[in-house]
Amino acid sequence: MLKIKNKFNTERDISGCGLCGIINAKKVKTNGSDIKKAISVEHDRGNGLGGGFAVYGNYPDYADLYAFHIMYDNLSAKTDVEEYLRNNFIVEKEESIPTFKTSKIYDHPYLHRYFIKPKSDRQDKLFHELEDDDFVVNSVMLINQNYDGAYVFSSGKNMGAFKGVGYPEDVADFYRLEEIEGYMWAAHNRFPTNTPGWWGGAHPFTLLDWSIVHNGEISSYGINKRYLEMYKYNLALRTDTEVITYILDLLIRKHKIPIRLALTVLASPFYQKIDKMENDKKKLFTALRQVYGSALLNGPFAIVFGYSGGMVAMNDRIKLRPLVAASNGDFTYVASEEAAIRAVCQSPDMIWSPKAGEPVMVEFDDIKEKTSLKGGLLSL
Amino acid sequence: MTKSSFSNIQSEYLAVIDHNKCVRCKRCIQNCGWGTYSFGGDKILADHSKCAACGRCYTYCPEGAISIIKNPTVIRENANWQEPLVKNIWRQSETGGIVISGMGTTFKYKKYFDHILLDACQVTNPSIDPLREPMELRTYLGKKPSKLDLDFDEKGEPVLKTKMPPQIELQTPFVFGAMSYGSISLNAQKAMALAARALGIVMNTGEGGLHDDLVPFGKNIIVQVASGRFGVHRDYLNSGVAVEIKIGQGAKPGIGGHLPGEKIGIDISRTRMIPVGTDAISPAPHHDIYSIEDLRQLIYAIKEATEYEKPVSVKVAAVHNIAAIVSGIVRAGADIVYIDGYSGGTGAAPTVIRDHVGIPIELALAQVDERLREEGIRNEASIIAAGSIRSSADAVKAIALGADAVAIGTAALIVMGCHVCGKCNTGNCSWGITTQRPELVRRLDPEVYGERLYNLISAWSHEIQEVLGAMGVNSIESLRGSRERLRGIELTDAELKALGIKHAGL
Numbered sequence: 001m002l003k004i005k006n007k008f009n010t011e012r013d014i015s016g017c018g019l020c021g022i023i024n025a026k027k028v029k030t031n032g033s034d035i036k037k038a039i040s041v042e043h044d045r046g047n048g049l050g051g052g053f054a055v056y057g058n059y060p061d062y063a064d065l066y067a068f069h070i071m072y073d074n075l076s077a078k079t080d081v082e083e084y085l086r087n088n089f090i091v092e093k094e095e096s097i098p099t100f101k102t103s104k105i106y107d108h109p110y111l112h113r114y115f116i117k118p119k120s121d122r123q124d125k126l127f128h129e130l131e132d133d134d135f136v137v138n139s140v141m142l143i144n145q146n147y148d149g150a151y152v153f154s155s156g157k158n159m160g161a162f163k164g165v166g167y168p169e170d171v172a173d174f175y176r177l178e179e180i181e182g183y184m185w186a187a188h189n190r191f192p193t194n195t196p197g198w199w200g201g202a203h204p205f206t207l208l209d210w211s212i213v214h215n216g217e218i219s220s221y222g223i224n225k226r227y228l229e230m231y232k233y234n235l236a237l238r239t240d241t242e243v244i245t246y247i248l249d250l251l252i253r254k255h256k257i258p259i260r261l262a263l264t265v266l267a268s269p270f271y272q273k274i275d276k277m278e279n280d281k282k283k284l285f286t287a288l289r290q291v292y293g294s295a296l297l298n299g300p301f302a303i304v305f306g307y308s309g310g311m312v313a314m315n316d317r318i319k320l321r322p323l324v325a326a327s328n329g330d331f332t333y334v335a336s337e338e339a340a341i342r343a344v345c346q347s348p349d350m351i352w353s354p355k356a357g358e359p360v361m362v363e364f365d366d367i368k369e370k371t372s373l374k375g376g377l378l379s380l
Numbered sequence: 381m382t383k384s385s386f387s388n389i390q391s392e393y394l395a396v397i398d399h400n401k402c403v404r405c406k407r408c409i410q411n412c413g414w415g416t417y418s419f420g421g422d423k424i425l426a427d428h429s430k431c432a433a434c435g436r437c438y439t440y441c442p443e444g445a446i447s448i449i450k451n452p453t454v455i456r457e458n459a460n461w462q463e464p465l466v467k468n469i470w471r472q473s474e475t476g477g478i479v480i481s482g483m484g485t486t487f488k489y490k491k492y493f494d495h496i497l498l499d500a501c502q503v504t505n506p507s508i509d510p511l512r513e514p515m516e517l518r519t520y521l522g523k524k525p526s527k528l529d530l531d532f533d534e535k536g537e538p539v540l541k542t543k544m545p546p547q548i549e550l551q552t553p554f555v556f557g558a559m560s561y562g563s564i565s566l567n568a569q570k571a572m573a574l575a576a577r578a579l580g581i582v583m584n585t586g587e588g589g590l591h592d593d594l595v596p597f598g599k600n601i602i603v604q605v606a607s608g609r610f611g612v613h614r615d616y617l618n619s620g621v622a623v624e625i626k627i628g629q630g631a632k633p634g635i636g637g638h639l640p641g642e643k644i645g646i647d648i649s650r651t652r653m654i655p656v657g658t659d660a661i662s663p664a665p666h667h668d669i670y671s672i673e674d675l676r677q678l679i680y681a682i683k684e685a686t687e688y689e690k691p692v693s694v695k696v697a698a699v700h701n702i703a704a705i706v707s708g709i710v711r712a713g714a715d716i717v718y719i720d721g722y723s724g725g726t727g728a729a730p731t732v733i734r735d736h737v738g739i740p741i742e743l744a745l746a747q748v749d750e751r752l753r754e755e756g757i758r759n760e761a762s763i764i765a766a767g768s769i770r771s772s773a774d775a776v777k778a779i780a781l782g783a784d785a786v787a788i789g790t791a792a793l794i795v796m797g798c799h800v801c802g803k804c805n806t807g808n809c810s811w812g813i814t815t816q817r818p819e820l821v822r823r824l825d826p827e828v829y830g831e832r833l834y835n836l837i838s839a840w841s842h843e844i845q846e847v848l849g850a851m852g853v854n855s856i857e858s859l860r861g862s863r864e865r866l867r868g869i870e871l872t873d874a875e876l877k878a879l880g881i882k883h884a885g886l
Contacts, residue, residue, distance in 0.1 A: 217504050217852075219501065219505050219851060219853045220853055220859075221862075222861070222862035222863055223857075223858060223860060223861045223862035227861075230753045230758055230759075231756070232756075254527075257528070257530065258530075261538055268855075270514045271516055271518050272514060280539055280540070284530075284538065284539060287540050288528065290524055291527070293855070293857030294857060294860070296855060296857055296858055298853035298854060298855060299852045299853060299858075300505055300506060300852075317854070320505075320506055
């Protein structure tokens with residue numbers, strides 16, 4: 001039986017991992033061979049029980065539509081989910097996600113994708129005035145929770161997640177990523193310790209156009225989860241990655257906190273640092289900790305977080321997991337190991353190890369121009 | 381009816397003096413607040429019936445000549461008719477009165493803290509060494525907005541737009557529980573005030589007003605408004621960092637208080653603003669609070685009087701329907717809710733109430749935290765848990781169950797020498813804690829015991845840091861409400877459900 005949902009008797013999934021990210025600030029596209037090459041160097045950071053990729057800019061023809069990637073355990077689940085989709089969304093196009101049998105990945109769920117947008121007269125309008133994004137989030141949670149045998153693993157615009165059980169280089173071959181082009185890539189190699197063979201549990205975890213790959217174990221998971229539940233998030237997957245994604249969703253999308261500042265909630269500066277800040281800044285950071293203390297991600301992590309505006313890579317507040325970054329022209333690379341970067345970019349302009357809690361942020365040039373007036377960088 | 385000339389009640393303890401060791405220095409006579417000892421011309425005599433086993437005499441006997449032993453004379457053992465029950469029947473048949481006790485219940489109810497185990501990191505996530513890495517215990521008590529609004533300055537830097545409600549800053553998640561001047565001595569309060577200031581935490585005046593000597597400690601004091609309204613005036617409300625409305629107390633839910641007139645000397649009379657020698661009676665309910673909407677009025681009356689600059693706390697006893705009650709209190713505008721479990725202490729309470737009313741703080745806390753989260757209002761108020769926090773382990777478990785901070789009362793008194801004899805109501809405390817007799821109060825040196833209180837809370841704080849480090853987190857807010865780090869042992873499904881934790885092994 002393929003496990004696309006977490007049926008294991010655990011409160012949550014725990015795993016160690018390797019990760020990589022590549023972004024071109026000018027949105028020059030590359031195919032998936034570089035990211036595959038980079039993550040394959042980190043082969044030993046995984047154990048063959050989960051690999052995955054996120055790519056941005058891969059659906060330019062459907063850039064205005066939500067691209068749903070759904071995995072099905074059986075076809076009756078597909079029928080049920082499609083009925084829900086047809087009732088609530090305009091489905092512009094649907095097709096099987098092209099996959100290619102390899103000797104390494106022979107047992108997989110049925111993978112299908114839909115390019116859709118919410119109907120303006122959908123039924124729930126009788127009860128709510130939800131924005132399209134909120135409705136999509138609700139739909140993703142509804143399907144993942146209530147439709148047995150179905151799991152939405154990608155739901156953003158002009159981006160997609162491709163993941164499965166196997167080593168990432170095999171997953172890349174399975175989806176034949178060298179035929180896909182994008183201007184931002186993230187990859188993940190998973191080392192689960194208690195939930196083997198679970199397709200849904202592979203990274204990246206995505207919500208709308210956000211994707212997260214993550215190496216770590218959030219020691220504060222218990223309270224992070226309960227905090228999110230207070231805001232009606234349904235933590236069906238029980239993974240750290242899911243928690244991180246929802247916290248970012250809450251802070252950035254719902255509470256309109258600038259990304260840079262939201263990251264300081266995830267890996268908040270210590271009070272000994274806050275106390276030394278000048279007055280306004282001290283007030284702001286103290287308030288952030290007072291209000292969002294339950295969203296602090298405590299324990300080891302390195303994450304690569306992609307969104308329509310760019311990419312962020314960061315560590316926990318005392319850097320308990322590895323993370324290296326490099327820049328070369330318009331390209332920025334991040335990875336768990338320097339060797340992964342060197343494999344695809346032998347002599348970068350600059351290579352460094354980001355400090356604990358200090359995010360590496362790359363915004364696309366076109367976004368930067370638009371937002372240069374607002375939400376500037378906060379030097380910590 | 382003629383009065384019988386003898387009592388059935390035998391002394392509980394025997395004060396046994398080794399006359400070979402005794403040098404007849406008479407320190408025991410001086411030290412005993414109960415009048416147990418007297419000098420018989422050539423040797424010390426002991427009236428066992430007066431001994432409370434408070435431990436003062438043998439602690440201060442220079443020769444180690446005193447032993448306090450349980451009276452070996454038995455009342456015939458009977459698991460049903462236990463000794464305390466039989467004795468209370470005799471006592472009440474002799475007096476016709478209500479049996480009164482001090483401190484928390486002595487009953488052996490299940491202590492849930494002792495059935496909860498903590499988690500630690502192994503391999504998949506690293507533990508953190510508190511000796512090498514920062515380990516944050518700072519805690520803010522008060523209402524938190526559910527989200528922050530920001531503005532941006534001309535440089536595009538975010539600035540805080542939300543006006544933060546007032547907060548109490550604690551350097552470690554402990555507060556001293558409410559113990560009034562009257563129920564305890566001024567020196568005992570001073571010891572706590574000194575310690576609170578040194579630790580960066582707060583003490584609580586209780587319902588006895590604020591003595592002039594404590595006014596300079598305002599930044600480390602919560603002032604209380606209870607049903608007797610003793611010592612309450614505008615300056616009093618504004619003299620601390622927060623105001624607490626006391627509705628109930630864990631040791632005596634639904635019961636008021638009574639400080640007998642003989643304890644109301646000139647100082648207490650001034651502080652409580654009542655005539656010397658009058659009984660200070662705190663009614664069972666506040667006579668202006670007969671429902672939740674009345675509580676709201678008092679909360680806002682206090683907020684008006686303090687210009688919305690102080691958080692308002694509401695203290696309640698843990699009773700059966702506590703979750704719904706606290707939800708109501710939060711919606712009524714409280715910034716802090718102080719929940720006192722059934723094993724919390726008291727200066728005096730009817731024994732029947734102390735031993736039989738209320739529920740354990742662990743269960744109350746778990747239910748309250750869960751309920752407030754379900755209702756999406758957990759951020760609206762901080763929770764202080766109390767009711768016999770006996771160790772840093774209890775504190776850690778309480779915080780993981782959902783408390784923002786814990787209050788300690790009895791433990792603080794034990795620091796000052798209290799042996800938990802449970803006779804606070806008599807006013808004879810040999811340690812100078814629960815007494816107003818000047819010769820007894822004088823022996824409690826606030827500086828000495830202030831330092832010991834500082835030591836205890838520092839030690840417990842270090843222990844919490846060790847536990848946090850073992851759990852792989854470096855900030856107390858990552859433990860708060862994180863029940864996933866708790867497991868139950870020897871608990872039934874119903875108990876686990878009430879606590880919101882899993883059984884060990886799962």
